[in-house]
Amino acid sequence: MPDAFMEIPPLFKQGTSARMRVATFALLSIVMLVVDARMHVLDTIRQAVGTVLYPFQTAAMVPRNAAAKAADYFTSLTALQQDNQSLRQQQIVNAQLLQQERLLAAENVQLRKLLDMQQRVPVQSVVGEILYDARDPFTRKVILNRGSQQGVMAGQPVIDDVGIVGQVTRVFPFTSEVTLLTDKDQAIPVQVVRNGLRSVAYGRGQTGVLDLRFMPANADIQKGDMLVTSGIDGIYPPGLRVATVALVETRSADSFARIVCQPLGG
Template sequence: MQYSPPPLFKQGASARVKVVFFALLAIVFLVVDSHLRSLGLIRQVVGTVLYPLQMVALMPRDAAYRVGDYFSSVATLQSEVKGLRLQQIQNSQTIQQSNQLMAENAQLRKLLAAGERLPVQSVLAEILYDARDAYSRKIVMNRGAQHGVAAGQPVIDDAGVVGQVTRVFPFTSEITLLTDRDQAIPVMNVRNGLRSVAYGRGQSGLLDLRFIATNADIRKGDMLTTSGIDGIYPAGLAVAQVVQVESKSNDAFDRVTCQPLAGINRNKQFLILLAQATPSIYAPPAANPNNGKHGQKNLQGKPDKAAETAKKAAGAAVAPKSPERAR
């Protein structure tokens, strides 16, 4: 059984005939336009009329492209920002390392210049680590007995005295800083030549001048150098600067506080003076009860011959003359 449209819809030619007709018409227009160039005006009018429709048709595509470009640009910017931050961190690390190397270079130059001015030989040493004792001010350096270091040798930097070698190992040595509680150093006031002894105050990083009479001529800002009378530190090395002088009416001595001039807590490289090793200067030892019987003794425990000779000379001077000599 065949179905066909109502007679009302069967008017005109068939679809196949229409396709063939319009195809032939299009071919004719193409041939005419290619030879006569007469359809250009019609093409421009049609293009102008259809342009808004084209823009409306392209809006979804352009919107999709814009959304894709936005997200891709955001991702690109985020990756660029991340890369710039990493580069900034690397640059900051490089700058810090460069500044540290420049500071170390300047410090080494100062140490070399200071070593050339000294009358004794010296060796450059670098801090390895701090000593484990939290109640002392000691450091361990990378020079030892194999480099000529011996106990008792002074340690300095370009600004002044740092401390003294107290223990020596084959390749390392222990340095007791000037601010240690058990460390002391004879000093002299540059302004008036007043001599005294500076003692460390431990963790505070300061020095004390003990047993300074209230009428002593010492002021804030005075510079203190090594006096050289101990035989350990060469004379004239900068030690500290007076920062405070306290006087009390009921006390016979002033309390004098000094600030070390050396970069004890700032520098990593120091000079060890290869002078003749001598005993360390610490707090005075307890009195020996046998000294009264056997005479005075020096730091090594040996009898002081000069003191005994002076006593004998004094005894001979006050002894009464014999009757025979009186005659």
């Protein structure tokens, strides 16, 4: 059998030292920098490398851009919700002021003396939403999503952007019960904008119907007349729209007219 020979590694390898290699590569780098700065020979290579790496750069920035857009979305959503809440609050205040201005205009036309009128005090408003109708089928009540924690108190009037809706009758920490004007146990002092005639509107227990009871048959009231709160009860601020007269019936044999009104609020 042929003899097997094993190559024995030398104890010390001969070759270029590490310092020499570092110096060589450093010198080569300096030369390339000088040549590129003078002759711009590497611009084409840079453009090619940039073109190749562009899709990878774009892909790497996708998570960052998505996170930034998500943050902007939630920030914008919060700002829009705050603006919406503020605008709804302002809408309620403006609706109340507008309704009171209509009463003032009618009083100015009728040359009423301003000194005989009570000073109107702005009412603090709380914006709420209807959660559901009350469980009692024989009443006209709804439940709002605002309660004593938000400053709601029993007896406060409830309005929307059109007119009076009802009155807060029970308050809980986070909800409140509102009895609508159409409830059979509700009554609200009103007056006719056209001539200042005062009366009381009563609920009938039916949706969309109010009655003006005990009005003389010769009372100056017509179909289409606007009814607003008179304010004499101290509960409802004066000048808020309540209803319009839908039907006026008078009979010679009756002492009182039959007057049916259609509520505006709600």
